[in-house]
Amino acid sequence: MNDSSILLEAGTNELEIVEFSIGENKFAINVMKVKEILNPVPVVAIPHAHPFVEGIMELRGEVLPVVDVAAALGLPSSPQNHLDKFVVAEFNQQKTVFHVHSVTQIHRISWGQIEKPSEIYQGAESQVIGVIKLGGQMILFLDFERILLEINPDSGIKMSEVKKLGPRERSNKRIVIAEDSAMLRKMLHDTLSEAGYQYLEFFENGKDAIAYLEHLAENIHDFRDAVQLVITDIEMPQMDGHHLTKRIKEHSVLSKLPVIIFSSLITNELKHKGTVVGADAQISKPDIGDLVLKIDELVL
Incomplete structure (x- = not known):
């Protein structure tokens, strides 16, 4: 997983996913989140831990939490633990080990192949952020940030960070x-409104956002009166x-518009991708205080 040769050129709207299973169900995680895949090792149970947390393990001197993905998804535990895998992931400035039942293969796909889940079966609390149709089967793209937020609510965006700004x-x-x-759209709305930014236009993905911006550029004499800054997640x-x-x-008209990438995937290894595509700033979730200060700087 650390072989940079498998990582894609930035800005192609492609990604690589690791396909894994929980029982008969197929799921996926972005390769950019994955550090390595291990055979299971002994886990030390922690008293009164969250039901999703199996315990902790040591990996090259680091003590890491181990999350049972089956428990987090409300699915049966593995019948053959000796065949299971541990997926070591890094995002939101922390490393976590995810216990899955098997890891099958890596796929290279376009973000355009990932469909947004229907609100009928997704629900506000869903851990599924996309559905991928591959080889006659459906693979569910999981929201691992949501899983960790359920385990530790303090790991999310905090209004207190904005209040500290005075x-x-x-x-x-x-x-x-x-x-x-x-969930994050609501958190961003609440915290940025608290920070004084009351004119916020939200979009669920980059496709809808660029369509809106290009429409403004074509139809408004000076689009800078309509938009002064763009904030974007990476995984959409x-x-x-x-x-x-x-x-x-x-874009000939939009190019001077400041863009901040606000994502759980801002790491030393991956930051160059945002630089290559021209981002004006890159801030890791959940550092909302740093985001507000950067907005202040770029919209003046």
């Missing part, structure tokens, strides 16, 4: 935000944040 004036600056998670169905940023920066 009293703030209302701003008339208009911001476009591309974020696929309904239909069009990811890197491709959205590239489209903005290559």
Whole structure:
């Protein structure tokens, strides 16, 4: 997983996924989140731990939590633990081990192949952020950030980080935000509103966001009166944040629009991808205080 040769060029709207199973169900995680895949090792149980947490394990001097993905999804535990796998992932500035039943293969796909789940079966609390149809089967793209937030609510965006910035004036600056998670859209709305930014336009993916921006560029004499900044996640169905940023920066009218990538995938190893596509700033979730300060700087 650490072989950089498998990582894709930034801005192509493609990704690689690791397909794994829980029972008969197929799921996926973005390769960019995965550090390595291990055979199971002994896990030390922690008293009064969250029901999703099996315990802790040591990996090359680091003590890491082990999350039972089957428990997190409400599915039966593995009947053959000796065949299971541990997926070591890093995002949101932390490493976590996810216990799955098997790992099958890696697929290279387009974000356009990932369909947004229907609200009929998704629900507000769903851990599924996309459905991938491959080889006659459906693979569910999981929201691992949501799983960790259920385990530790303090790992999410905190209003207190904005309150630490002190009293703030209302701003008339208009911001476009591309974020696929309904939960995070609400968190961003609440925290940015608290920070004084009241004109926020949200989109569920980069495809809808770029369509809106290009429409403004074509139909408004000075689109800068309509939008002063874009904030985008990276992982989104239909069009990811890197491709959205590239489209903005290559557009003859939109190119001067500041873009902040706000994602759980901002790591030292992956930050170059945002730089390549021209992002003006990259901030790791859940650092909302840093995000607000960067917005202040870029919209002046």
